Amino acid sequence: MPKVDVLRGKNTFKVSVNDPRPVVEFPFKGDGSSLGELPESLDVYEGQPPSPLKGSGIVIQKKLGFREHVLGLGEKAFELDRRRITVQMWNTDVGGVYFWYTDPMYKSINFLISVTDGKTVGYFVNSASRVVVDVGNFEYDKLTFFVPERSAELFVFQGKSVEEVVEAYTELTGKPFLLPEWALGYQISRYSYYPQDYVVKIVEEHLKEGFKVSAVYLDIDYMDKYRMFTWDRGRFPDPAELSRKLHSMGVKLITIVSPCLKVEQGYGPFAEALGCFVERPTGEIYVDRMWPGHSAWIDFLNERARSWWKAKLKELLSQGVDAIWLDMNEPAVLFKESKTIDEDAVHTLDDGRKVPHAVVHNAYGYYEAQATYAALRETRDDVFVLSRAAYAGSQKYTAVWTGDNVSSWDDLRLQLVLIQGLSVSGVPYVGCDIGGFSGRFQRVNASSSPELLVRFYEAALFFPLFRNHKAKGGVDQEPYNLPDLWKEKVRRVVSLRYAFLPYLSALVLEAHEKGHPIVRPLAYHFQDDENVYRLDDEFMVGSHLLQAPIVAPGVESRKVYLPRGRWSEFWTGKEYAGPTWADSVSEIPLYAREGAVVPMTGEEGVDFVVYGDGGELKLRDGTIASTKGRALTFSGELLVDKVTVLGESKRTLKVGGKRKEVKLG
Numbered sequence: 001m002p003k004v005d006v007l008r009g010k011n012t013f014k015v016s017v018n019d020p021r022p023v024v025e026f027p028f029k030g031d032g033s034s035l036g037e038l039p040e041s042l043d044v045y046e047g048q049p050p051s052p053l054k055g056s057g058i059v060i061q062k063k064l065g066f067r068e069h070v071l072g073l074g075e076k077a078f079e080l081d082r083r084r085i086t087v088q089m090w091n092t093d094v095g096g097v098y099f100w101y102t103d104p105m106y107k108s109i110n111f112l113i114s115v116t117d118g119k120t121v122g123y124f125v126n127s128a129s130r131v132v133v134d135v136g137n138f139e140y141d142k143l144t145f146f147v148p149e150r151s152a153e154l155f156v157f158q159g160k161s162v163e164e165v166v167e168a169y170t171e172l173t174g175k176p177f178l179l180p181e182w183a184l185g186y187q188i189s190r191y192s193y194y195p196q197d198y199v200v201k202i203v204e205e206h207l208k209e210g211f212k213v214s215a216v217y218l219d220i221d222y223m224d225k226y227r228m229f230t231w232d233r234g235r236f237p238d239p240a241e242l243s244r245k246l247h248s249m250g251v252k253l254i255t256i257v258s259p260c261l262k263v264e265q266g267y268g269p270f271a272e273a274l275g276c277f278v279e280r281p282t283g284e285i286y287v288d289r290m291w292p293g294h295s296a297w298i299d300f301l302n303e304r305a306r307s308w309w310k311a312k313l314k315e316l317l318s319q320g321v322d323a324i325w326l327d328m329n330e331p332a333v334l335f336k337e338s339k340t341i342d343e344d345a346v347h348t349l350d351d352g353r354k355v356p357h358a359v360v361h362n363a364y365g366y367y368e369a370q371a372t373y374a375a376l377r378e379t380r381d382d383v384f385v386l387s388r389a390a391y392a393g394s395q396k397y398t399a400v401w402t403g404d405n406v407s408s409w410d411d412l413r414l415q416l417v418l419i420q421g422l423s424v425s426g427v428p429y430v431g432c433d434i435g436g437f438s439g440r441f442q443r444v445n446a447s448s449s450p451e452l453l454v455r456f457y458e459a460a461l462f463f464p465l466f467r468n469h470k471a472k473g474g475v476d477q478e479p480y481n482l483p484d485l486w487k488e489k490v491r492r493v494v495s496l497r498y499a500f501l502p503y504l505s506a507l508v509l510e511a512h513e514k515g516h517p518i519v520r521p522l523a524y525h526f527q528d529d530e531n532v533y534r535l536d537d538e539f540m541v542g543s544h545l546l547q548a549p550i551v552a553p554g555v556e557s558r559k560v561y562l563p564r565g566r567w568s569e570f571w572t573g574k575e576y577a578g579p580t581w582a583d584s585v586s587e588i589p590l591y592a593r594e595g596a597v598v599p600m601t602g603e604e605g606v607d608f609v610v611y612g613d614g615g616e617l618k619l620r621d622g623t624i625a626s627t628k629g630r631a632l633t634f635s636g637e638l639l640v641d642k643v644t645v646l647g648e649s650k651r652t653l654k655v656g657g658k659r660k661e662v663k664l665g
Helices: 162-173 196-208 239-248 268-272 303-317 361-377 409-423 450-459 484-499 501-514 530-534
Strands: 004-008 012-017 031-033 043-047 057-063 069-072 085-089 111-116 119-125 131-135 142-147 152-159 186-188 215-218 252-257 260-262 287-290 293-297 323-326 346-348 354-356 385-387 399-401 466-468 539-541 545-547 559-569 575-583 590-593 596-601 606-611 616-618 624-627 631-645 651-654 658-663
Touching (some): 012 057, 012 162, 111 162, 142 152, 186 196, 186 484, 196 239, 252 303, 303 323, 303 361, 484 501, 590 596, 590 606, 596 616, 596 624
Parallel strands (some): 252 323, 323 385
Antiparallel strands (some): 012 152, 057 142, 069 111, 085 131, 119 152, 131 142, 260 293, 539 545, 545 590, 559 590, 616 624, 631 651
């Protein structure tokens, strides 16, 4: 029998099996306890995974309730209620395309939330190795974690609600960094935009056509032969001048980076980084294939390598780059069946231990993001990092996107699931490639329909990351290339995005302070409603709005489920008493929950849309706006342009000037 030690904190238990030494440590203080004090009974033993997978390790198992629901597990291409699945947690470059039920994917968040019989319990296995999770699939009445090591660390969270469990989890693993407001704007990208003057023209064309832009990305073709920390001077003769021109238009410059360097004599960064690379068991540098050819991977698991990386990034940032885009950091390897570094490759930890890649794999991108965030934090206040790979705690350092999705209607619905799954797993800053990344060049069944592109934009209206990105060989999907009918629809969505920025900014502050997601599955707020667990195509945006995007071709309306309470259709004011099913009446089905306080961009100050009494929202500047007794009040003076009061008698009140209170009539 394994040795098991239990510590108990305020609302969290730490279960240590065989004295684990995890590669990512989350500080925890507690008093001595036992397995018998946990919210649910657990069996802990040494055994094999509950699937055809082979191996031995630690099994942690609990009973799966008859009507139990399971949320979380991060980026999993399965329905939001994770019952009847078996998944691997192993960060993987899926290879340019993925579909429903692709597993594993880019990120590994070993955290789930169990909801059953009014009880809410969270489980987080802190292991960066290939953890397997079985939710009543191979063992119908069991929920099982398998850790392929001789030791394991488990945290158990108890709370009265899904929200309380998420709060406890992010209290342990870290609250999200404060996303800069500019990063909530419309971002544009392509694999790849070049040369330098074309990048400027592409931004100018967006602005000329009425599409505001906050950032433009450069993919790998900006580099000299794909070598890190270089520029192709034929395509980008003056990066600093490019940055200056973009800044004059209010646009940030973001460049992609890979975690490896070309093995080449005479290539300065490679020589500088000697002593900072992942090794083979023999002590030689581990070499494999990546974009520039034979490459060596930075060993982010130790401080020496992270410090070197920070210094090189600061050089890149000094050339006019505003933010960093981390790619291929699962870590990915090209032209190889395993798609990654050999499992017996050797990493050096901060304490000097030498450990095989197999036990640190999922933490590789975590430590790269940590070092990247530090480089930015030491040079500026508005830090933005975007990463493809992630692990528990990555939310402290980086936003994420869902990788190489496909331009298809099926994928559009899948993105709603991936975004919600990551969000409820403690990763609030997330988005997808609007319109789909992969298409005809990747030889997949994809669509270049303008209608599909419009529906992608509409569905992503409130995604924290709002970025259009496309692969080589795909149809141009910049909105100015669309026929007028569809161009105007996208223009409206982009304009709405900027109109809602004050609300999204307030939700970012809430995420930063409390760990709450921005996009939330309905079960986050209505966990006692059995209807919501099979509804993957609706979600809450904060606690005040419900969006139900249209995700099928040739459809102008859809059924929308509105849970308990009163609701008002955002655009018309029509009211509903939930729980009920409603027929949507607008192109972007959006509903305000009773108590809604939604700040929006005004001409000079802030506009508000409110519905009902008893609502409250903390704005990005710290001002608290609340509704009570037919008045909208503020904790400090606020410049307010107008207030729209939703309901059957929807009305707009012109205000103007600084106010501490607005009477709603």
